[in-house]
Amino acid sequence: MTSGLAGWVDTRLPIVTLMRKEFGTFPVPKNFNYFWNFGAISMLLMVVMISTGVVLAMDYMPNAAEAFGSVQHIMRDVNYGWLVRYLHQNGASMFFIATYIHTFRGIYYGSYKSPRELLWILGVVTLLIMMSTAFMGYVLPWGQMSYWGATVITNMFAAIPFVGDAVVTWLWGGFGVDSPTLSRFYSLHYLLPFVLVAVVLLHITAIHKVGSNNPLGIDVRSPQDTLPFHPYYTIKDCFGLCVYLALFAVLVFFAPDLFGDPTNFIPANPLQTPADIQPEWYFLPFYAILRAVPNKLGGVALMFGAMAILLALPWLDTSPVRSARFRPIYRPLFFVWLASIVLLGAVGAHKPEGIWVILGRIGTIYYFGHLLVVMPILGRFERPLPLPDSISRPVITRNALPRGASVAEIRP
Amino acid sequence: MTGMQTAPIGPSDAVPRRDILTLVALTGAAIGVAGYAWPLIDFMNPSKDVLALASVEVPLEAISPGMGITVVWRGKPIFVRHRTDAEIQQARNTPLDQLSDPQDDRARVQPGHEQWIVVVGICTHLGCIPLGNKPSEMRGNLGGWFCPCHGSQFDTSGRIRVPPAPSNLPIPPYTFESDTKIRIG
Numbered sequence: 152m153t154s155g156l157a158g159w160v161d162t163r164l165p166i167v168t169l170m171r172k173e174f175g176t177f178p179v180p181k182n183f184n185y186f187w188n189f190g191a192i193s194m195l196l197m198v199v200m201i202s203t204g205v206v207l208a209m210d211y212m213p214n215a216a217e218a219f220g221s222v223q224h225i226m227r228d229v230n231y232g233w234l235v236r237y238l239h240q241n242g243a244s245m246f247f248i249a250t251y252i253h254t255f256r257g258i259y260y261g262s263y264k265s266p267r268e269l270l271w272i273l274g275v276v277t278l279l280i281m282m283s284t285a286f287m288g289y290v291l292p293w294g295q296m297s298y299w300g301a302t303v304i305t306n307m308f309a310a311i312p313f314v315g316d317a318v319v320t321w322l323w324g325g326f327g328v329d330s331p332t333l334s335r336f337y338s339l340h341y342l343l344p345f346v347l348v349a350v351v352l353l354h355i356t357a358i359h360k361v362g363s364n365n366p367l368g369i370d371v372r373s374p375q376d377t378l379p380f381h382p383y384y385t386i387k388d389c390f391g392l393c394v395y396l397a398l399f400a401v402l403v404f405f406a407p408d409l410f411g412d413p414t415n416f417i418p419a420n421p422l423q424t425p426a427d428i429q430p431e432w433y434f435l436p437f438y439a440i441l442r443a444v445p446n447k448l449g450g451v452a453l454m455f456g457a458m459a460i461l462l463a464l465p466w467l468d469t470s471p472v473r474s475a476r477f478r479p480i481y482r483p484l485f486f487v488w489l490a491s492i493v494l495l496g497a498v499g500a501h502k503p504e505g506i507w508v509i510l511g512r513i514g515t516i517y518y519f520g521h522l523l524v525v526m527p528i529l530g531r532f533e534r535p536l537p538l539p540d541s542i543s544r545p546v547i548t549r550n551a552l553p554r555g556a557s558v559a560e561i562r563p
Numbered sequence: 564m565t566g567m568q569t570a571p572i573g574p575s576d577a578v579p580r581r582d583i584l585t586l587v588a589l590t591g592a593a594i595g596v597a598g599y600a601w602p603l604i605d606f607m608n609p610s611k612d613v614l615a616l617a618s619v620e621v622p623l624e625a626i627s628p629g630m631g632i633t634v635v636w637r638g639k640p641i642f643v644r645h646r647t648d649a650e651i652q653q654a655r656n657t658p659l660d661q662l663s664d665p666q667d668d669r670a671r672v673q674p675g676h677e678q679w680i681v682v683v684g685i686c687t688h689l690g691c692i693p694l695g696n697k698p699s700e701m702r703g704n705l706g707g708w709f710c711p712c713h714g715s716q717f718d719t720s721g722r723i724r725v726p727p728a729p730s731n732l733p734i735p736p737y738t739f740e741s742d743t744k745i746r747i748g
Contacts, residue, residue, distance in 0.1 A: 210610070228610040230608050
């Protein structure tokens with residue numbers, strides 16, 4: 152099969168065989184839609200974030216006196232500094248968009264159900280690592296929003312009973328957010344992405360063991376249900392990547408501060424809190440949950456609980472049917488749940504007064520109600536639609552065929 | 564079926580078409596990766612603020628004949644030395660065939676300012692800083708500079724006379740802004 156240098160290496164270290172098995176001939180369900188692109192897209196964004204981050208670290212100064220200035224130095228003086236920083240800053244948003252789509256795709260098509268529970272849990276862990284990394288990265292430019300974001304988030308740990316204050320002092324390395332806090336955040340911001348890479352590799356290992364789910368949510372029954380990963384899905388992933396990177400480029404070159412907060416152009420000032428304080432868009436729903444509860448510990452617990460509860464999803468959902476396509480009651484409720492998250496995002500972007508307080512509570516109640524009440528109960532009572540016999544059958548008989556083609560041509 | 568017949572995909576046709584598609588796709592990917600990598604690589608080149616500090620002005624009034632001073636230009640030591648008439652004559656009278664890196668002394672100073680020799684004070688062997696810019700330091704047998712690391716000797720024109728250094732001390736770009744002030748870089 153393999154000759155020359157590659158063959159010499161492969162007989163001693165079977166990387167060529169491994170790559171061919173896992174990314175070449177690896178059998179994948181043949182009915183993926185474009186939602187299945189977002190795993191590969193997320194991975195590429197991870198590479199973009201790490202490569203730009205490593206270079207940015209060369210000119211960034213992680214101490215309170217120089218941090219803000221060093222970011223301006225990168226933007227103005229360093230060759231392509233503006234580009235690399237905007238790639239990194241907007242790359243975070245693009246990374247979260249891709250990963251959130253990937254996550255909701257998994258929930259809609261029931262990708263977390265047996266035998267993919269561990270795959271799902273590893274995915275939630277990557278999301279948690281991403282969130283911590285993003286939070287600490289946002290602190291580094293040391294603008295007003297960085298500083299007060301760090302202050303608010305670290306103060307949440309003060310809600311822990313008995314040891315809260317000691318924990319917060321330990322996190323800060325002082326009696327407030329200051330240079331020691333900044334430099335430890337910088338250290339961890341550099342470390343966590345590599346932990347992320349390791350967990351992503353485990354995630355990939357797991358999916359190559361249990362195989363991919365698919366839009367029908369039924370198991371692969373025969374080789375006719377699958378296609379080799381290469382060239383079919385390498386090409387499809389590449390196409391999706393090109394479209395996604397084009398959007399990324401539009402953001403970086405034409406609206407680089409779209410997701411940024413103007414307040415962060417003001418250097419950190421420990422003596423003045425900005426009038427309006429809100430986190431990056433990807434944390435807004437969690438921020439809304441935090442503020443929906445009129446109790447410090449309760450709000451913090453629910454906010455972290457909103458992520459932690461996803462770890463239990465494989466056991467909260469009692470329906471044996473994976474894909475929401477075949478669940479007539481669950482399917483609309485999934486979209487209601489999605490709407491409650493979007494609503495929470497909107498609530499998080501507004502001041503907690505008037506109607507927004509009530510909307511925040513409604514959103515929070517449905518977010519948890521859907522996961523803790525609807526999912527466990529609905530699975531027992533809902534009558535699913537009839538499932539197809541195999542992946543091949545609906546692919547061939549439904550509207551997936553090219554116009555003018557017939558079933559007979561396609562069958563091998 | 565008609566679509567299949569009007570565009571037949573036979574073995575003779577399919578293989579080169581697939582090859583071209585692969586080649587185009589890989590070329591596109593290579594261009595994309597290179598285009599992405601270039602800003603990350605260029606990021607590490609000297610930034611604008613470093614380049615902005617790339618020139619220094621040196622006043623010369625205080626340097627009497629026989630003396631030299633060392634100034635820092637782009638992080639490197641620059642020897643600015645006021646030569647005596649004897650030192651100029653010595654450099655001028657050395658036959659070029661005695662030099663391992665032949666260069667006339669007139670090519671190493673600026674016309675009308677022959678008493679000033681300005682060189683980068685880094686030994687061309689392995690990067691040590693030669694002694695001899697101050698009269699109190701060891702200057703070697705030729706009265707120029709002496710490198711303490713491996714014994715290279717340079718004459719009063721900064722030319723290599725005793726190996727192992729392979730070439731003359733380089734001349735930085737500089738101009739006389741007046742008779743008593745130079746601008747390096």
